[in-house]
Amino acid sequence: MSKLLGSIEAGGTKFVCAVGNMNFEVQDTAVFPTGNPEETMAKAIEFFSNYEIAAIGIGSFGPVDVNPNSEKYGEILATPKLEWRGFNILKALKKQLDVPVFLTTDVNSSAFGEYTKGAAQEDNSCVYYTVGTGIGGGAIQNGEFIGGFTHTEMGHAYVKRHPLDADFKGVCPSHGADCLEGLASGPSLQARTGLRGEKVGEEHDVWAIEAYYIAQLAFNTRLNFAPERIIFGGGVMQQDHLMEKVRAIFKELNNGYVDVPNLDTYIINPAIPGNGSATIGNFALALRELKK
């Protein structure tokens, strides 16, 4: 086959578009800020118009209607990005590029990339989280995304407070300091320290607090899904000392209760370099859609 696959990673701050071959090797990319919907989608379509595209995978910020049986399938729902609310990303694309399209959330795309060609490529199940500006997650079991009447929203789960963090006000606009995103996203680190996460030294006390929340997320994930692999991407997690702390606290939280694989290979970073998990995932989802 000489045709190509397309990927749109539609993030809240930027769009990453890519064209790849049938081996999921990137041939070209275009990155631009997420502006108003019409202009942004026009840029994506212009990029793809240079290639003979057979199918496209989209991983979108949300909430987004990903249910093919829904009337609003493809529509961006109650996002704080008001210009995008009610915009149908799938229809806008299909109007110009009439090829098979698979639409899911950005974190589901990343999960699928790691499942197909990354850290979970030998597994039948995995859960992927991104911990950055926000916290989000996607789960896969036997090739299918976990999700029922709509997609999951794992980053806003309620967790136990760290005793030394009791007075922190949190940064989640909806849940304050009650949910994971409010307590453990990148902006929460900045709110506590005045510094961006990557500037906060390894010896800072805030890392013990951060690790406590991420370890709870990992432990609850083991309980809820029993996945074969738990993968943490996103800017905050790119620090070996943090991953080590998370594993150590996970062990304390479990207290020998549930079976877990070796934590050094169970709770890990993505294997696909350069934040490329979502792009690979979108290529794989595009190909799957094409073969249907």
Next chain:
Amino acid sequence: MSKLLGSIEAGGTKFVCAVGNMNFEVQDTAVFPTGNPEETMAKAIEFFSNYEIAAIGIGSFGPVDVNPNSEKYGEILATPKLEWRGFNILKALKKQLDVPVFLTTDVNSSAFGEYTKGAAQEDNSCVYYTVGTGIGGGAIQNGEFIGGFTHTEMGHAYVKRHPLDADFKGVCPSHGADCLEGLASGPSLQARTGLRGEKVGEEHDVWAIEAYYIAQLAFNTRLNFAPERIIFGGGVMQQDHLMEKVRAIFKELNNGYVDVPNLDTYIINPAIPGNGSATIGNFALALRELKK
């Protein structure tokens, strides 16, 4: 078909065995306390020996190896019931009754019963919890149980403390007052009030605390699985005032963030009467196994 289906609900305190027809109608039952494994299984086998059984579904207390590809498939694992640790419930049954057997956890069986003939019979996904002596859950999506390298253990998830409950020591032997089972199982109500849950009056403050934890469980379940239905069984949940409190607190916890169906029909009790969900689930799983 004139043959019959068998169900074993292997609980930590009692075994409920049943024989049903191909419409999942119960024809006979036997209930006996969970004694030592050999004696208990002999009673179950004796009960079934009066019937021509085509296949059996087992819903077992855990942890139990439910992975057909595992060497220990069928073995009861690190249970506090020491006599049962290392006992292979599946092998013990198959030795005497060589019919197709499907083995899962007791809560998965209940979930499957409600999915097949109960509150979720028109849905493609549901999560079932029991809140009683312990807390456990089972999730189904498109007819398959959620679970990867082993079964889930949803009842031990970490949650946010209720502010008026900060000093409670909890009742979970593994996690004290850190996990749901430690904070919200039946024994936790008794530890706080000195009374069994069903004797605690509706006006008691403990119900606001209990509802807060169960509402968190329901909210986190919406986030993690987005199931079409969330079903709460078990002794503690058989009180309308509690279910109403749970729905009201769920709404507060969500704070308008995620889409949810009408809570009055989303967060509900089982539809199968008389604690019969697991039996119906086992019949349905037995029949599915028979048809394979």
